[in-house]
Amino acid sequence: MGSRRYIGVAERRARLGLRQRLAGQARADTPEQVAESLVALHGTDPAAVYLAVGARLVNPATTVDDTGRALYGDRSLVRMHGMRHTVFVFPTALTAVVHASTGRTVAARERAALLRDMATAGAPGAAWLKEVEESTLAALARRGEATAAELAEDEPRLREQFVYAAGKSYEGVHTVSTRLLKVLGVEGKVVRGRPLGSWTSGQFRWAVAPGHAELDAAEAQAELLRRWLAACGPATEADLKWWTGWRVTDVRRALTAIGAESVELDEGVGHVTEGDSDPAPEPDEPWAALLPGLDPTAMGWQQRDWYLAPELRPALFDRSGNVGPTVWWNGRVVGGWAQRSDGEIVWRILDEEGVGREARAAIESEVERLTGWVGTTRVTPRFRTPLEKELTANQGPGAA
Incomplete structure (x- = not known):
């Protein structure tokens, strides 16, 4: 243990600012650069993807057009x-x-779950589902992009329904299209296409997924973990297991495969990519950021005390553990923000330590940046948190 280099909170926050493209000098020119640096952008809330990209661009005025082009x-x-x-x-x-x-x-x-649920409900089996699947993919290839309803015009069996969990308190009726398209998405056969509305819309068309080679699972796990550690290291084994969703044996095998180095953190043993344990530089200047709900930085680690004080969590997270919009100063969360119905961006500092005149001016500058490119669009987080609700209900001045 004595041979491990200690990486403290200050250095971790410096790494975060530069590698997560939040410090001014690290901002990107394109959405592709942002995604490459962060590895993955949370996409459950469609608007959050654009907001996460815009927070990291040199010129956020291009956020909507450039992100739409890339997607x-x-x-x-x-x-x-x-x-x-x-x-x-x-x-x-x-x-x-x-x-x-x-x-x-x-x-x-x-x-397997879909086939089991259909069998329990007395619906047709695997051979029937395979026919529907092949017909659906062929229709989607012809159309280029389509909604589930449009695909059902070509393959009417997609409209068929079956009862799920009959007799249970959560009994419901599922449509074949909903369940099958979800399975095809997880299998990498289809992806979300253009939304039906604006960039904030959660209703998507479907498209055939881009072709790709079938890789060995262990090699792919090593590559994904290497990329994530390069962006987010150091991280603990618990962080890695949580972010990937893998078994701990998979995490450990991947760490060994990439020759990861161990370091000492306040939480215990952490890991970085090979050769990345040397002291990291600090950003040239202090920085502020307004990040959206589900931002990949705020949600990047399971153990968050080094950038998010535990006492702030009840206000900034919903009951399911989804983070809301956050205000950052020099590598840590200091508060939250929201957009009111009239479009005004409002914010509140929850942790006053070290947040003086310079910090407040920098936060106001980020508010102006965000207001400038969001324009007349109204953005409500998909997962609303106590502070976000309070800020939108309170119609007082912007900095609450």
Whole structure:
């Protein structure tokens, strides 16, 4: 243990500012650069993807057009299921790694669960479902992009329904299209296409997934973990297991495969990529950021005390553990923000330590940046937190 280098909170926050592209000098020119640096952008809330990108761009005025181009024009970014059965936005070049490292295992469970639920309900079996699947994928290939309703025009069996959990308190009726498209998404056969509305819309068309090679699972896990540690290291084994959703044996095997180095953290043993244990530089200047709910930085680690004081969590997280919009100063969360119905961005400091005149001026500058590119669009987080609700209900001045 004595041979491990100690990496303290200050250095971890410095690494975060630079590697997560939040410090001014580290901001990116394109959404692709942002996604490449962060590995994955949480995609459960569609607007959060754009907000996370905009917070990290040199020129956020291009956020909506450039992110839309990357997702739906160039397809250099793709929205798909990934770690922990969660929807993320990844660089397209990483889809094979994500699918092999994580998706195949989850996909097998999802298909088995669908077939089991259909059998219990007396619905047709695997052969029938395979026919519907092949017909659906062919229809989607012809159309390019389509909603589930549009696909059902070509394959009417998608409209068929079956009872789920009959007799239970949570009994419900499932449509074949909903369950099958979800399975196909986890299997990497389809991805979300263009939304039906604006960039804040949660209703998506579907598209055939970009082709990719089938990789060895262990090699893919090593590559995904290497990329994530390069962006987020140091991290504990608990952090890695939580973020990936893998078994601890998979995490340990991947750490060994990439030759990860062990370091000492306040929480115990941490890990960095090979050669990354040397002292890291600090940002040139102090920095502030307004990050959205489910931002990949705020949600990047399971053990968060080094950047988020425990007493702030009740106000900033919902009951399921989803983080809301956060205000950052020099590598730590100091408060939260919200957008009111009239478009005004409001914020509140919850941790006053070290937050003086310079910090407040920097936060106001970020408010102006965000207001400038969001414009007349109104953004409400999908998962609302106590502070966000309070800020939007209170119609007082902007800095609450």
